[in-house]
Amino acid sequence: MSGTETGTGFARRDRLVLAVCLAAGFTTLLDQSVLNIAVPSLRDALSADAAQVQWIVAGYSLAFGLALVPGGRLGDLHGRKPYFLFGMALFVAAGILSSCAGNAWVVVVSRLLQGFGAGMVNAQVIGTIQDVFSGPARARALGLYAVTAGAAAALGPPLGGALIAAAGPGLGWRLAVLLNAPFGLAALVLAARHLPRRRPVEGRAGLDLPGIALFAALTVLIMLPFIRSTGYAVYGAGAFLAAGALVLQQYRRARAGRQPLVHPALRRSAPYALGTMVAMAQFGASLAAGMVLALFLQGALGLSAMASAAVMLPQALGMGATSVFAWRTVRRFGEHRVVTAGLALSAAALLASGVSTLYVPAAVLPALLAAFQFCAGAATGLTVAPTQAQVLRHAPAEAAGVAGGILQMAQRMAAAVCISAVSGIYLHGAGSGAAGLRHAYWYAALACAAIVGAGLVVSVLNRRVSRAPAPVPEAPAPASAAPGKELAL
Known part of the structure; x- marks a missing residue:
């Protein structure tokens, strides 16, 4: 090197x-x-x-x-x-x-x-x-x-x-x-x-091509009910069968002495698995919320593409603001507390954004949504890099080489499911006129907040099951990865 x-x-x-x-x-x-x-x-x-x-x-x-x-x-x-x-x-x-x-x-x-x-x-x-x-x-x-x-x-x-x-x-x-x-x-x-x-x-x-194919089938089967708005029982049964086939295939491949898609040591590490679930929730909800907000601003409020971009820009500014001191905060309070606080702030910003669309007049709503975007970005700056560092530190030594790839693959699959689900809630649930779109956005924001809330619960659980934290490394730079843009790809 x-x-x-x-x-x-x-x-x-x-x-x-x-x-x-x-x-x-x-x-x-x-x-x-x-x-x-x-x-x-x-x-x-x-x-x-x-x-x-x-x-x-x-x-x-x-x-x-x-x-x-x-x-x-x-x-x-x-x-x-x-x-x-x-x-x-x-x-x-x-x-x-x-x-x-x-x-x-x-x-x-x-x-x-x-x-x-x-x-x-x-x-x-x-x-x-x-x-x-x-x-x-x-x-x-x-x-x-x-x-x-x-x-x-x-x-x-x-x-x-x-x-x-x-x-x-x-x-x-x-x-x-x-x-x-x-x-x-x-x-x-x-x-x-x-x-x-x-x-x-x-x-x-x-290459575990059968494992990748089963993982893809599982993801698509979870996505399809939200895209088609029908066949929930059929696709749910298919997803259940695909999940079972994946678990069995991974077990047999490992028993045969061949490297499975998910290293067996990673499946045995509860902190790694729980931390990955937290990262998936944050990642998927962030991308889905951004997608639906762009649709809402231009469709319901009639903003131009440039004005919509101005409303969304504070998220990046908020992320940059908190990423400057995120690692100092981690060293003082610990990764678990900082990640949990970031998730709580993210869920609150999503809920506030959704509620505001129900009651705030259109003339003031863009400025208020921009403020909530700043809060969401600040939450991302506190959450993304510490979560990844936390997850990868708990990866077993024998699986360290594949831990980052599996983490990011899981995040991307979560993003595919969350985007299809949340955009489906917005697109299929939109009624007529601006009032219908406002209610559709509220339901979409509520769904994103629920996803982040699930990650928050898992983060609290992860704190209890994790071993005593190792010393926190120095930050590589005073910046965090962008929303959904991983530091370790």
């Missing part, structure tokens, strides 16, 4: 590798934050129905999560550069296809392809950082990646809003969806020149 630093920072070769990783992270994370603002215009232009909108917004996270573990293992086995280039090329090509679509189902397919490409890329990004950097240099590189993620989350809505405002809704959403293309092409050029070609590999770890 390298990761040596000069008096002015990283060594030149390492700076170039890090630039590739940051460009890739910025590109894939910017794409999702832009889409939230563009979806209302996209829906109107393509006459997309509720199910198509749900697949457009949830399919990306679904495919992203499914690509992470196999992408990381393929990179371990054969070198990260070819899979990085393949993933980024697929991501850019699918984005171009999406921007040219004349039918909503074309956008659905392209978003699935984009999500798969983004997952493949991000699996190589963190793997590359771990390969190239070590010690303090690795911590600093991860900190810079977190800053980049935050910048992408903050810049996405205003950039998308500006494009839609300048070009009009019909062309503007296409330009917003295409926004990732120049960044992706730049990342491809940088990667082709500067990514390490291959890293030595010790041993082989097979």
